Amino acid sequence: MCDYSLHLITSRPARVGDKLVTTRFPNTITRGFASVDEPELAVCLLPGTELAFEKEVQCETGIVFSRRLGARGGEIPTGQQEPVQRSS
Numbered sequence: 374m375c376d377y378s379l380h381l382i383t384s385r386p387a388r389v390g391d392k393l394v395t396t397r398f399p400n401t402i403t404r405g406f407a408s409v410d411e412p413e414l415a416v417c418l419l420p421g422t423e424l425a426f427e428k429e430v431q432c433e434t435g436i437v438f439s440r441r442l443g444a445r446g447g448e449i450p451t452g453q454q455e456p457v458q459r460s461s
Contacts, residue, residue: 378403384415387422 382398382405393406393416406416418424 379405379415379417382415383413384417387416387418391416 378401379398382401382403387393387406392409394409394412395404396407396412397404398407398415399413406418407414408416
């Protein structure tokens, strides 16, 4: 089974000997592995899967959108500091 973010994408488990590439799947913001022969099909790495790389792994950099929930059940921090109560 793939990550929940790929639940709308057709997928299959990885097989021994697969040649995989990373890709962004159409109509999603999700990246994942796909077979070189089937680029529209997500390939899921099951627990215990071992990978070998042909060349050094590289990382794309870009804008990362994130949302951090505050301590009050879902409020987004505003950047204002509030006094902290310390217990003795």
